Amino acid sequence: MPHPSVLRQPAVPFRTLVLADDPAILTAARMASNAAGDMAPLFVASGREALRQLFRADDRPARLICQPSTAGESWPALMATARDPFAPTGLVLVREQQRPPAETAGLVSVPPEVKALTRALRTLSAWPPQIPTDDPHELALGLARGEIAVRYQPVLNLGDRRPVLLEGLARWQRRDDTPLSPDLFVPLAERHGLSRALAQAVALVAFTEMAPRAARLGSQISLNLPLELMLEPETLGWLRRLLASTRFPPGALVLELTETTPVRDRAALRRALRHFGAAGHAVLIDDMGLDDDRAALLELPFAGIKLDRHLVSAMPRSRRARALVQRLVARAHARRMSVTAEGVSSAALWRAAAMAGVDRVQGYAISRPLPGPALPAWAAAHSLPPRLAPGGAGARQRRRA
Template identity: 35%
Template sequence: MSPAFVRFRSVLYRPWLLATIAALACAALLLSASLGLIMHQVQQTEIEQMNARGERFLERLEQIFGQLRESVDELDEQTVRGCGPQMLAVLQQVGFDNRFVYDAAYSDGIEHCSSRPSEQNADALRAPDIKGPTYSYWLNTSTQPDDNLAALRLARGSFTVSTSRGHLTDVVDLAPGGSLLVVLDKGTRAIPVLGPVQAWPPSADWPPPAQQPLVVTHDSLIYRMFTKSPDYQLVLISPRTSVLPKMNQALWALFPASLLLSWCVGWIVLQQIRERRSMSAELQGALRRGELKVLYQPIFDLNSRRCVGAEALVRWRRPDGTLTSPDLFIPMAENTGQIREITDFVLQQLLEQLGQLLRANPHLYISVNLAACDVMVPRIGRVVARLLDQYRVAAHQIAFEVTERGLIDVVVARDNLQALRDVGHQVLIDDFGTGYCSLAYLQTLPVDCLKIDKAFIDALGHDAASSGVAPHIIRMAHALQLRVIAEGIEFEAQALLLSSEGVNYGQGWLFAHPLNARQFSELVTRGRRMIGRRMDDEA
């Protein structure tokens, strides 16, 4: 390991630094997510508002165009001509009867009169924007922000009717900088009815192939209003505004909430690191002070009920008498590398305590759990060879248990496990069925025995979904000519059922609790079944 990497790891392995990094990373992630959520929400709201505005404009425009056509048709059909009092009365009556008719006018090239005498008729001086066989249209007659000015004019024969800007915007007003356009000449030209002139076409790939009403571009929202007339289409354009002014107050609350949550994450990381470092230091001291104890969970032949071996278990009893669960300190020891020292301690203790018993009972064996770090390197073989030579114990009396989760690299694990088997050690797969070891891998591994996890034993005889797992594992083991050990047997019915399924060995509180070396020796030498005291009653 390079000195630079060692220095880098030492810098990182500081509680406050790691907590700060975790808090900053969490804050960045949460703030980014909050900002993305805010922008998405604002954009969705903007699009929904534009859809609603476009639908209301379209509905109003259809009403206006329909009423203007009906009004000008009515005027053209009546027989009064000229600008006499009768004509003025007719024009005023049309304006009175039709809500959207702002002004009605008559012009025959000589005379001109209007229901609003003060209204100018500047559009009469220019050609209509749309010239149809029946109607002529003048668009954008007023872009001033005054509701009392004509904005759209329709003519038939000598009569014209117009609607005001107020009639177009009383349902919904244009957004600032927005425009209502009439698109002519097959989409090549656009004239604003309301609002300023807009660049047309709005994008290089206009028109879009899809027929959806709303088109969203980088800087504008474009709502297309499809009409029945082939001469023109209507388009509502609204510029996209800045996101920040529209941010909802509730969404803004995500920012302080994100900061608060990131602070909590940093504090939790700090506490976890301190606790793990404190436990790591305590575990190191516990090894020196002899606080770790090795207990032995006997393994029995299910038919003869004779003890054939045991699994070595390590327990940590504090000076105040409390027990620290292996579920806490074993994973921590694996992460810190202290598990190697614990494994060596277990091997040393069991051979020191049970060496004489093992020499006197060649059929007896003790199994030791191996962590993933020892499965992946050949170190443990050298350690156990030295201890076996020292205590004159046969290699076949020390077995090694590995979990499926410990087989990180199956090829490397296979070579190291085979090296242990070559000198006489048994290899057991512990907690089989809870990991990811497939049948194909299992066939290639140098294994002597499978141990079925307690969870599957508990499911036997019940309607649980996993009740059929244990029989399946048993059949698979028999097919591969492997022995089977059932863990966690607590009831006689379980033992009988497993025995009927062809399981020869079992361990659990039905037979004995974990025992200290003296109790285990008595159990073996007396050759009888013994129900030991609980492990937390042991000194």
């Protein structure tokens, strides 16, 4: 009997992305997709365009039929994106005459025949279940075994769409390959004294993965810290040691104060912010919400605030939400702080953020959280004509994720 809290994707028809240029493969893929009961497939002829489709968060293809020779130089990023266990895409390779590219071990590979492709599509499981745990010992073992992974969500300047920040988000891939999102284990860490170990694990992974990429992407990396770690004198020390050991540039690290614990000692937090600032680390207030009593924190030397996605999503229909955002923006700008709108998943929310004077945007309209190896390809795809220009025809046709 399955665990009662297993989270499953609803049983809906899948959309299949077909990356191919061989007419025989295109025909077989169309017929196989129809036979498997999928939605009408989406056909692309370049690895770069396939990546753009996989980077999407809403309406993202759940399956990919790939003729490997058409992927070109996008092959490594394509594999990293499609095989990401935290946003998986069922992947089927179509065998060709030439030698297949590297990293095909363990992948489904079939001849370009309708029956073989249909069988492959029917057996794919694109959305593995997430089975939560309430056992802190299991999490402690996972931390010790190096099971923590990081995914990165881009943040753009609203005005010129330039990437300025990548938020590092914790993920847990347990030894049995079960992937867990942060809401299923971060509270467990905070309840059982594992916050420091978790933060150190996330920082080590992020610094190691991003040290060779940070300068090329032109973006800073932000990591979340709870209040207890912000106030611990030891935090700056272990951050410095990890930065030095991984050669990650200290000036590229931004910290975000999470909202789980109320601030009772503002003087202590002020001192901590000054210490982080002196070390070159800007600190943001994360998830400022509609009924948030943390607005008083704007009097402290933070570098910016991030508006909670629920507050942002309420702006188009709520006068109260719009008025609150405008007040927060005015107060933040008066203190030379940046304002980031989280959860921007549609053109309507983009426009609402722009009208409120927000500086930066983050959300599914820009990209879902991505594995590190896919980020350079995302940056290259992002430089193409945007598919979500605020007010454009493509934007009006998208649904909010």
